[in-house]
Amino acid sequence: MNKKKALVIGAGVNGLVLSNYLQKSNYDVKIIEKSKNIGGACTPDNTIINNKNISFAKGATVLGMMPDFIFKETGLSQKLKIYSPESQKVVYFEGEDSEVNIHKDPNQLQKELSNKVGERGSVIDFRNDENKVINFIQNGYVTGEPPSLESAIRFLGKDLVDMWITGTARNLLDYYFTSEKTKLYMGMTVIESSPESIDSKGSAFIIPLMDSGSVFDGYWGYVKNGIWQVTKELGNINKALGVEINTSSEIDNIDNDNKKVFTKSGKSYDYDILVFATDPLTPTNYFENKKLKKTLEVKKYTGTSGKVTAFFKNKVKWVNHNHDGDALSSFRFIFSVDNLNDFEIKSQNAYKKLSYYEPGYIQVYCEGAGQRKLGNKEPFDKLIFFTKNISYDKKGIEMPEIHEKIKSKVFKYILNPEDCVKSVFLTPKDMNQEFYFPEGNIDHMMLTDGQNFDKRSFSEINNSFYNFGDLSDVFYCGAGAYPCGSVAGTAGYMCYKNITMHQ
Numbered sequence: 001m002n003k004k005k006a007l008v009i010g011a012g013v014n015g016l017v018l019s020n021y022l023q024k025s026n027y028d029v030k031i032i033e034k035s036k037n038i039g040g041a042c043t044p045d046n047t048i049i050n051n052k053n054i055s056f057a058k059g060a061t062v063l064g065m066m067p068d069f070i071f072k073e074t075g076l077s078q079k080l081k082i083y084s085p086e087s088q089k090v091v092y093f094e095g096e097d098s099e100v101n102i103h104k105d106p107n108q109l110q111k112e113l114s115n116k117v118g119e120r121g122s123v124i125d126f127r128n129d130e131n132k133v134i135n136f137i138q139n140g141y142v143t144g145e146p147p148s149l150e151s152a153i154r155f156l157g158k159d160l161v162d163m164w165i166t167g168t169a170r171n172l173l174d175y176y177f178t179s180e181k182t183k184l185y186m187g188m189t190v191i192e193s194s195p196e197s198i199d200s201k202g203s204a205f206i207i208p209l210m211d212s213g214s215v216f217d218g219y220w221g222y223v224k225n226g227i228w229q230v231t232k233e234l235g236n237i238n239k240a241l242g243v244e245i246n247t248s249s250e251i252d253n254i255d256n257d258n259k260k261v262f263t264k265s266g267k268s269y270d271y272d273i274l275v276f277a278t279d280p281l282t283p284t285n286y287f288e289n290k291k292l293k294k295t296l297e298v299k300k301y302t303g304t305s306g307k308v309t310a311f312f313k314n315k316v317k318w319v320n321h322n323h324d325g326d327a328l329s330s331f332r333f334i335f336s337v338d339n340l341n342d343f344e345i346k347s348q349n350a351y352k353k354l355s356y357y358e359p360g361y362i363q364v365y366c367e368g369a370g371q372r373k374l375g376n377k378e379p380f381d382k383l384i385f386f387t388k389n390i391s392y393d394k395k396g397i398e399m400p401e402i403h404e405k406i407k408s409k410v411f412k413y414i415l416n417p418e419d420c421v422k423s424v425f426l427t428p429k430d431m432n433q434e435f436y437f438p439e440g441n442i443d444h445m446m447l448t449d450g451q452n453f454d455k456r457s458f459s460e461i462n463n464s465f466y467n468f469g470d471l472s473d474v475f476y477c478g479a480g481a482y483p484c485g486s487v488a489g490t491a492g493y494m495c496y497k498n499i500t501m502h503q
């Protein structure tokens with residue numbers, strides 16, 4: 001049987017996962033990638049410290065959202081060594097002496113939250129209900145069934161859907177918890193990628209969504225030698241399968257009637273299906289669908305996440321902490337607010353660009369300690385500060401005072417800040433310029449009302465979720481599609497299921 005030709009635009013994790021599955025199911029796949037390297041936002045950067053060339057994660061840093069079956073079926077599990085800390089996560093509220101330990105066991109966590117922040121609600125009920133919603137989400141990932149309210153109600157019942165899928169995050173958190181600090185910890189992921197209001201319809205859904213990865217059973221962890229090994233190895237696996245990857249290759253125009261793509265370097269590619277694994281605005285440049293172009297132009301693309309990578313000449317030592325073993329690689333969270341109202345105000349202020357930095361929270365990834373656990377000994381220890389809320393205004397290099405302010409928030413909790421020899425600061429503006437994200441959102445497009453769950457689609461074709469507009473042979477599966485971004489490839493996989501189900 002003749003193979004069908006699939007042309008994939010973009011070699012980020014979604015384009016690579018999609019290509020892997022299509023190539024294995026009787027498609028001949030070619031990829032066109034604009035950058036000189038594959039990986040998209042899951043890619044390395046380099047810096048020189050004391051004459052040593054050091055690689056580090058330029059964009060994405062930690063693994064967690066990837067479905068376990070994608071990790072296995074693509075062949076990645078054979079190539080990569082990964083690790084998620086067993087020790088509890090640690091939460092610091094500014095101005096308080098003792099930290100809160102986030103135990104995996106809900107009963108232990110209930111006790112800790114009750115003792116430390118006076119929680120009187122039910123962590124156990126919250127976790128039980130959240131797990132039901134996560135099961136529903138994960139089931140959809142496996143089957144490739146696109147999200148719909150009807151199937152959610154069938155699976156979960158109307159009450160859980162009203163609370164967890166169409167409801168607001170504030171209402172959800174108020175329902176289960178009494179302590180503002182518990183609500184902050186449990187609700188922080190609502191704004192992890194986007195400055196989404198906790199009062200907007202459907203914002204509750206982001207909470208289980210962000211816990212729906214299964215490679216570490218809902219937790220997060222590290223990849224030996226750095227997370228970009230995921231896209232690097234996927235590229236190698238795909239090439240071995242026969243996928244042709246063309247880097248430094250930019251589209252000039254598309255003749256969709258004759259199914260041909262022409263690049264600026266004068267090459268042309270035939271296709272039976274064309275899939276954009278880019279941001280969602282990119283394909284609108286090549287097709288005459290004014291309605292869709294207009295719809296896409298008014299969608300929300302803003303991001304407010306910043307990232308500092310800090311290098312230390314000696315191992316980082318945490319105040320009040322055991323300096324050996326698993327605990328050193330635990331994830332840590334530093335809150336600059338102590339209630340939901342302030343959390344919301346700061347996030348919205350950054351969205352409205354009222355100031356460059358509105359301190360909300362910092363997630364600290366102990367990448368160097370994680371690498372040591374994986375047997376990778378690097379010359380410098382490394383911490384990553386994933387920081388909220390940075391407005392979409394300026395590049396990191398233009399805001400040295402904010403770079404320093406972020407570092408000082410973390411350095412309060414370490415004993416040897418003087419060992420920090422270098423740090424690099426990336427803002428939403430940098431993400432726009434480095435990765436072509438429209439307004440620096442790490443998921444390409446905000447997870448907000450009208451752009452989330454069953455609405456996170458660009459298809460105008462009934463029962464075909466991943467088509468692009470009304471074009472039957474053109475698809476979209478970048479981070480702007482359901483479920484969202486992350487080093488997961490779930491949108492790429494679900495798009496593959498959509499393509500093969502209809503053909």
Ligand SMILES: Cc1cc2nc3c(=O)[nH]c(=O)nc-3n(C[C@H](O)[C@H](O)[C@H](O)COP(=O)(O)OP(=O)(O)OC[C@H]3O[C@@H](n4cnc5c(N)ncnc54)[C@H](O)[C@@H]3O)c2cc1C
Nearest residue numbers: 010012013014034040041059060061062478479485486487
């Ligand atoms: C600073 C930062 C930190 C993050 N942290 C994490 C994290 O710790 N963990 C996590 O899971 N996720 C994280 N993310 C999110 C995650 O990296 C992204 O959501 C994910 O990598 C997106 O994958 P993608 O394949 O959809 O798109 P991309 O990675 O954006 O890939 C799209 C590709 O398309 C190419 N392209 C664009 N336009 C064209 C064109 N016209 N022609 C050809 N090619 C084109 C681009 O060059 C790119 O290679 C982070 C992102 C950033 C920026």
